Amino acid sequence: MGDESKSTDREVNDNFSNPAVSDENARLEPPATRLYKKRWLIVCLFSSYSLCNSYQWIQYGIINNIFMRFYGVNSFTIDWMSMIYMLTYIPFIFPVSWLLDKKGLRVIALVAAALNCAGTWVKVASARPDLFPVTFLGQFICSVAQVFILGMPSRIASVWFGSDEVSTACSIGVFGNQLGIAIGFLVPPILVPNVDDMDELAGHIRIMFYITAGVATFLFVLVVIVFQDCPEIPPTHAQAAARQISPESYSYTDSILRLLRNKAFILLAISYGLNVGCFYGVGTLLNRMIIEHFPGEEVNAGRIGLTIVIAGMLGSLICGIWLDQSKTYKQTTLAVYLMSFLGLVLFAFTLNLGYLWVVFITAGTLGFFMTGYLPLGFEFAVELTYPESEGTSSGLLNCSAQVFGIIFTISQGKIMDSFNTLAGNLFLCVFLFIGTIMTGCIKADLRRQMANQQALTAASACRSDVKDHSDASLLPSTHI
Numbered sequence: 001m002g003d004e005s006k007s008t009d010r011e012v013n014d015n016f017s018n019p020a021v022s023d024e025n026a027r028l029e030p031p032a033t034r035l036y037k038k039r040w041l042i043v044c045l046f047s048s049y050s051l052c053n054s055y056q057w058i059q060y061g062i063i064n065n066i067f068m069r070f071y072g073v074n075s076f077t078i079d080w081m082s083m084i085y086m087l088t089y090i091p092f093i094f095p096v097s098w099l100l101d102k103k104g105l106r107v108i109a110l111v112a113a114a115l116n117c118a119g120t121w122v123k124v125a126s127a128r129p130d131l132f133p134v135t136f137l138g139q140f141i142c143s144v145a146q147v148f149i150l151g152m153p154s155r156i157a158s159v160w161f162g163s164d165e166v167s168t169a170c171s172i173g174v175f176g177n178q179l180g181i182a183i184g185f186l187v188p189p190i191l192v193p194n195v196d197d198m199d200e201l202a203g204h205i206r207i208m209f210y211i212t213a214g215v216a217t218f219l220f221v222l223v224v225i226v227f228q229d230c231p232e233i234p235p236t237h238a239q240a241a242a243r244q245i246s247p248e249s250y251s252y253t254d255s256i257l258r259l260l261r262n263k264a265f266i267l268l269a270i271s272y273g274l275n276v277g278c279f280y281g282v283g284t285l286l287n288r289m290i291i292e293h294f295p296g297e298e299v300n301a302g303r304i305g306l307t308i309v310i311a312g313m314l315g316s317l318i319c320g321i322w323l324d325q326s327k328t329y330k331q332t333t334l335a336v337y338l339m340s341f342l343g344l345v346l347f348a349f350t351l352n353l354g355y356l357w358v359v360f361i362t363a364g365t366l367g368f369f370m371t372g373y374l375p376l377g378f379e380f381a382v383e384l385t386y387p388e389s390e391g392t393s394s395g396l397l398n399c400s401a402q403v404f405g406i407i408f409t410i411s412q413g414k415i416m417d418s419f420n421t422l423a424g425n426l427f428l429c430v431f432l433f434i435g436t437i438m439t440g441c442i443k444a445d446l447r448r449q450m451a452n453q454q455a456l457t458a459a460s461a462c463r464s465d466v467k468d469h470s471d472a473s474l475l476p477s478t479h480i
Contacts, residue, residue: 033240034233039160043169045226046109046156047176049219050149053116054180056142056212057085059188062302064287066194070201071132075288076413081139082284083409086402088143089150094256096147097395101255105155106229112148113220115141120213127206129198149177151394154378163236164324167379171320174375178313181283185305189298241387255388259396264384264443269400271442272377274435275340277404278428279370281412282344283308288413289421290359293352300356304363311364312371319372320379329380330444336376337439339369341432348425383446404431 060067060081067078100108119141126135153173154166161169191208195201234240259265282289283305290301315336323332343366350362381393408428416424 032233033162033235033237034231035162035165035235036160036231038228039169039231039235041226042160042228043156043172044176045219045222046149046152046173047179049109049113049116049216049223050152050173050176051180051183052120052212052216052219053112053142053146053149054177055184055187056120056139056180057082057146058181058184058283058305059208059212060139061284062185062287062305063188063192063194063298065291065298066192066201070129070198070205071135072129073132079284079409079413081136082280083406084136084140085143085146086280086405086409088140089147089402090399092144092147093151093395093399097151097389097392100151100155101389101392104229105152105159106227108148108152109223109227112145112152113216113223115145115148117213117216117220119145120209120216124206124209124213127202127209129202150398151392153177153375154382154394155389157379158239158382159230159235161235166382167320167323167375168317169320170379171316171375174316174378175313178309178316178371178374182306182309182313185283185286185302185309187302189302194298255392256396259385259388259393262385265381265393265396267438267442268377268381268384269397271337271435271438272381272397273400273404274431274438275337275370275373275377276398276401277408278340278344278432280401280405281408281428282366282370282425284409285413285416285424288416289351289424292416292421293354294356297356304359307360307364308367309371311367312369312374315368315372316375319376323376323379327446329376329383329446330439330442333373333376333380333442334436334439336369336373337432337436340366340373341429341436343367343369344425344429344432348422348429351421351425380442384442 060078064075064078067073067081068075096108119138122138122141123135125131126138153170156173157166157169188208191211192201192204195204286305286308287298287301290297290304294300319332319336323329326332343362347359347362347366350358377397378394381397385393408431412424412427415427
């Protein structure tokens with residue numbers, strides 16, 4: 001026992017006294033990684049101001065008929081209060097993605113929170129029937145803030161979280177956006193009842209705008225104080241490798257071109273756009289669908305929208321946790337996509353039965369899969385495009401979603417005007433079916449998972465090599 005102890009002591013001392021072994025150990029060891037507790041605060045703060053912004057996307061549309069009467073405009077004009085979020089995203093996403101790559105998360109977060117705060121205060125000044133252009137300006141400013149928000153969940157997940165947490169973290173980031181939409185469906189019909197007196201109605205609208213502005217201001221202050229660009233030590237080996245790429249060697253244009261040549265990513269971008277575009281269409285026109293079959297049920301229209309999104313939030317979290325455990329990106333994405341298609345078919349054929357409780361159930365089923373699909377698309381894209389910037393790939397996905405969202409919302413609205421709600425929903429079902437087929441054709445090239453696995457394998461091999469070298473240096477010299 002004493003001899004073994006002396007042998008071990010001699011081995012340790014020789015390792016410290018042998019600079020060649022020490023240098024080789026330092027050279028071969030992979031870069032250090034660390035997880036910080038602050039990562040949860042960062043993602044939750046992001047979710048909070050994303051919530052405040054996405055709430056405003058649907059706050060006009062869900063009480064479409066009330067704002068039509070208050071501002072004296074037609075239904076299509078109020079639809080544009082939601083569609084402006086989609087239209088603004090398309091031209092601004094490329095400069096914002098470039099800024100995210102160059103300046104990092106903190107700058108993007110500050111700009112997003114500041115624009116969102118400014119837009120809410122502009123709306124406070126617009127609570128008069130003759131000030132529709134002012135309220136549209138406020139909505140436009142908030143829509144620009146959204147451009148700085150939508151591409152961040154996957155970037156925050158990659159920069160701050162471990163390889164077994166990224167999908168869950170991305171789901172939490174998307175969770176805030178979905179919760180905001182849910183509140184946007186629920187709260188406006190409660191705060192702004194359909195009263196006849198215009199002065200009373202203006203007072204209700206003003207209260208709603210003041211509450212939103214107060215929340216947005218508080219969150220902006222928190223972002224200024226708390227939000228941080230990245231942790232000092234990277235959370236994963238893949239992120240450590242990404243940090244070693246020098247800014248001078250990175251070209252945003254080349255990154256875009258590489259993504260456009262990635263066939264799997266292009267298929268995903270189109271199929272993602274079809275799915276999320278359908279969700280935007282359903283969300284924007286939900287009030288019209290419900291009022292057509294259930295007149296006077298504005299509050300229940302909001303509750304049905306709430307049901308869709310709450311079920312989707314649950315779906316997002318379950319899918320995120322499942323992905324972290326199983327790594328079955330394509331299989332899960334395809335299964336959820338197929339169920340989204342079946343959910344919309346079910347919703348379309350039960351809407352005109354005359355039973356609100358049935359609509360609540362079918363809407364919840366649709367929401368669980370269609371809204372739950374959102375973080376799956378982000379994470380699958382990051383896997384297919386690593387080591388390209390997460391902000392760039394997410395930006396292209398969202399750009400596709402906004403384009404299809406505008407097309408589907410306008411087309412479905414026109415079909416509903418010319419025919420009926422069922423025809424409008426079946427129109428969307430056709431494209432969801434096409435998207436399901438496209439998703440099945442995607443080749444599951446999981447590059448980020450491969451990079452992490454290679455780093456771990458190399459680290460294990462390096463430690464074995466260093467140990468073998470160290471053992472060899474302790475052998476006695478042999479002279480012939």
